Amino acid sequence: MIKSLLGIAANTVLTEAIAEELHASQLYKHLANQCQRIGLFGAAKKFRDESSDELTHYQLIADYMNDRGGVAMLPDIEAIDEPITSLVDAIKSAYDAETSLGSKYAKWYSSILSVDPITAQFLLQFLEFQRKSIGEYGDWLSRLGLVGDDRCAILIIDKELGA
Numbered sequence: 001m002i003k004s005l006l007g008i009a010a011n012t013v014l015t016e017a018i019a020e021e022l023h024a025s026q027l028y029k030h031l032a033n034q035c036q037r038i039g040l041f042g043a044a045k046k047f048r049d050e051s052s053d054e055l056t057h058y059q060l061i062a063d064y065m066n067d068r069g070g071v072a073m074l075p076d077i078e079a080i081d082e083p084i085t086s087l088v089d090a091i092k093s094a095y096d097a098e099t100s101l102g103s104k105y106a107k108w109y110s111s112i113l114s115v116d117p118i119t120a121q122f123l124l125q126f127l128e129f130q131r132k133s134i135g136e137y138g139d140w141l142s143r144l145g146l147v148g149d150d151r152c153a154i155l156i157i158d159k160e161l162g163a
Contacts, residue, residue, distance in 0.1 A: 004069035010119040013108040014065050017126070018058055019075040020101055025054035026077050027097055034084035042162025043090055050094070057129065064122055087154055088144050095137035102130030 006014070028051035036044035062072035084090045105126045113120040140157070147153035 002069045006065065006068045006070040006119070007116055010068075010112055010116040011065075011070055013112050013119070013123075014061055014070070015073060015075075017105070017108060017123075018061050018065075018072055019077075020104060021054050021058040021061065022075065022077050024097055024101060025051045025058065027080055027093070028054060030080040030082070031084060031090050031093060035087070035090050038085065040087055040090070040158045040161075042158040042160065043087055045162040047090070047094070057126065060125075064119075068119075087158060088141070091137055091140045091144060095134070095141055098130060098133040098137055102127070102134055105130055 004011070028047045032044045032047035032051065035041075035047060065072045082093065084093065105123060109120055109123045109127060112123065140161070143157055144154070147157065
């Protein structure tokens, strides 16, 4: 068995990142189910795709840990029961989740930079993922703000989400 090249700090950061990515995947599955329930089929598809992306992020981290001689542990994931009643609710929930995760990646990157620059460099890709996601969900929220309660416009945006 090889000795792990991950120190305690890097292992802690990566284990936390795994838990957050798996939680995000669960959140997006929840949002997909909630949106499908209320007839927002484009958003449901978008969130199913997002859930898959979060699992890809999890796998990148797990592979990195395993390649460095560590082992990726699977955390318990709490159930999500947040009710979603509108497209705005769903997009706002996704935006909040992405901004929170972006802040966590920034904190993790800063905390590990001087201790393990290789892991810090690995984490940079996740900061970029978060930057893009935050921007995308912010754009959707802006568009939804423009249309207000116009149901036809909301259905058009829903369709675009699923494209």
